[in-house]
Amino acid sequence: MVFSSPSWVPSLPIDPPDSVSIQEFMQNEAYGRCPIAKSRDPFTCGITHRTYSTSEFFQRSEYLARAFAKHLQWQPNEGTPWEKVMAIFSFNTIDFVTAIYGVHRLSGIVTPANAAYSAAELTHQLKSSGAKALITCTPLLPTALEASRSVGIPDENVFLFDIPETEPTSRLSHATVEDLIASGFRLGEIDQLRWTGGQGARQTAFLCFSSGTSGLPKAVMISHYNVIANVLQHVTFDSVARARKGVTTQAVTGFLPFSHIYGLVIAAHTSTWRGDQVVVLPRFDFHNFLKSVQDFKIRQLLVVPPIIIQILRYKETCAKFDLSSVRFVFCGAAPLGEETIRDTKELFPQWTIAQAYGMTETATVVTASSEDDVLTKGSGSFLPGAKGKIIDLEGKEVTEYDKPGELLVQAPSVVLGYLNNEKANAETFVHHSDGRWIRTGDEALVTLAPSGNEHVVIVDRIKELIKVKGHQVAPAELEAHILAHPHVSDCAVIQIPDDHSGEVPKAFVVKSSLAVSLTDDELASDIMKHVADHKASYKQLRGGVQFLELIPKSPSGKILRRLLRDKERDARRAKGSRL
Structure with missing residues (x-):
């Protein structure tokens, strides 16, 4: 069964142009962008207030x-x-x-x-x-x-x-x-x-790096057409609620890294296409974030879950700033818990908190929640032009609601593929009788919301990606690095919950014979330093190191990370920790 956008979602006003560059599309009113004369300044520094029309x-x-x-x-x-x-x-x-x-x-x-x-x-x-x-x-x-x-x-x-x-x-x-x-x-x-006809659909505009469904980071070839299509899809989807609420243009946050697909497409392109003002911060700083909301009367927050956690944790600080302009909170990159949403709504009743779903490989949004149609546990409905299938463990197509399986997506924003990696391309981009689909590696289900609209709920990640503050961390990358340590004979890395970062990596390690002279604490500290000295801060083992006699693996040698996650979940539940 193929799922698509609800009946209330308009069709795309035009076919995404496939023969122009992103740069040309973004400034050409003939394609439907907000008239330049009516647009807000596209990018404004939230610290210095420097801006350009x-x-x-x-x-x-x-x-x-x-x-x-x-x-x-x-x-x-x-x-x-x-x-x-x-x-x-x-x-x-x-x-x-x-x-x-x-x-x-x-x-x-x-x-x-x-x-x-x-x-x-x-x-x-x-x-x-x-x-x-x-x-x-x-x-x-x-x-x-x-x-x-x-x-x-x-x-x-x-x-x-x-x-x-x-x-x-x-x-x-x-x-x-x-x-x-x-x-x-x-x-x-x-x-x-x-450019010749169709060149925008063939030509790479961005090479963004992603772990995909598994393995080490790979270069994703994103065409000009992919970004153009997703801008049109997202703007069209949001247009209904914006028109109903009388929103023509608005100020939005711009602290999400423009190097990440979320900030790159949604903040830097979708927002400015519809005439919004992106208030840019070099990087996230809680005080500067709150001050920019107050100074620029920001209406929409583009966030990841750890930002919401900080808002709840430091609500006394939030109370010192005027955040009354905020109406819509758009959260992506990782799931946001229903309990967290409920607590935030109690603190800020005027906020509509909505989630969305996408990948680097779909450049970017596949499903989103409208301001007028939010299901707390869900990631919204399919954008116009996007379709989804759910495939169960037996490889059969799911034809009913509330039954989970792997989510497959078809959309004009699905990218060209991975650069110089035919194996990953063959595993990720599959051809069925009804066209080319991308395997997301995410377990999902489709449910009917009280509104009667279909919403996608992301249940779990089949793929082995860890999301730290929205950043992707590939377990295979950390495992390869940890295995280079002389006192490690085998290891596996999984994600564990963290209030500050959403998730953090935790390593399970089998000690080598050279480790006999070290205590567990000494070796754990040395392994963590080994990672910290060579990897970005968000890839560090903030979940700690635990020693095992054996790493669980399948007969083919694949690490059974799900077993480790289940074991970790049970241990945390026994201690009364958050799951």
Whole structure:
């Protein structure tokens, strides 16, 4: 049985254009964007209040494209996109998307990297993507240079964003994005893109890294068409409730990393397409977050579950700020518990708290909750143009409500695939008689809400991904690193609940014969340090280390992480801890 959007959801107003770049689509009113004259300033710094109008924003991206063209010898209609790959390794800034559009204007590719990455992790992404240049910021410059030099990117191809409350970039020898925009202002025009029919559907716009359904992080090829389609899907879905509530444009939060698919598509593209103002913070800071809501009268919060947990934990701090403008809280990246939603509603009765579901591989949203139709335990209904199937453990298609199985998705936003990874492509993207589907690796069911509409409920993750503050952590990556420790003979990593981060990694370890001289506490501490010294902070073993005699595995050698999760859940229940 194929599930689709409810009858109240309008069809897409146009077929997503498949022959234009994201940059062109976002500024062309002919495709239905909010008229530029009526749009709010797209990106405003929540700290300095620096901003540019929509017209100025697009003009700055054009100047930056001219500067890139001269400095990097990238031309709009020469060479392949793979010869024009720009990595962005930075905290958020109001010029983050300016830089993206400057690259897309030249028919290039952007690969955004997590600002929490270590030099080794960034090196892996630069090498895998074939990046030829890099934009970073002062606080991350040492890490960026270590990685860029290791893959042969010249220092003169490393540029800097200005980030508020950090060292001024003008003191450094690297050109800033602001310098490049100024130089582009003095340069002549560059050729317009000359794309052939369907090129936007074939050409990669972003290389974002994801763990997919299992294994190590992989480069996801996201086309221009994928992003354009998801913007149209999400805006169309939300249009009904916004019209009913009289919302034309609004201010939304912009602290979610633009390097993450959630911030990149929903905040930076969907919001600005419909004329909203994104209030940008370099990274999440609780005080700056609350102050920005107060200063800019933010109506919609784009959050992940740990933010809601902090709001509940520090409600006395929240009471010091005027948060009365908030009406809609949109939560994604990981499930938010019904109890947490209930407690938040008691604190802020005027808030509508809704969840959504998506993946990097679906660029981004597949299901969402309308302001007018929220099922607390669910992740909303399918967007227009998106469809889903539920496949049970026997591989049969589920034809009834409330029966769980693996969720398969079909949508125009489903990506091109993984770069140079045919095995992962074959496992993830499957062809049925009714077209191409993506296996999400998530266990879900479809239920009828009191409204009578179908809602998707994510039950559990079949895939082995851990979500720490919305960031993806691949157990296989941590296991491979832990196994390099001389005192470890075998290990497995699972997720455990955490009030602050949503989930954190916990390692189960079988000691090697070399560990006989160490106590359990000493070895656990050494293993945790081994991870902390080489991995991003969100990948650290904050769930601790537990020693076992044997890691449970299937006859084929696959780690049975579900057994470990069940054991951990039972142990926590016995202690009265949160499950």
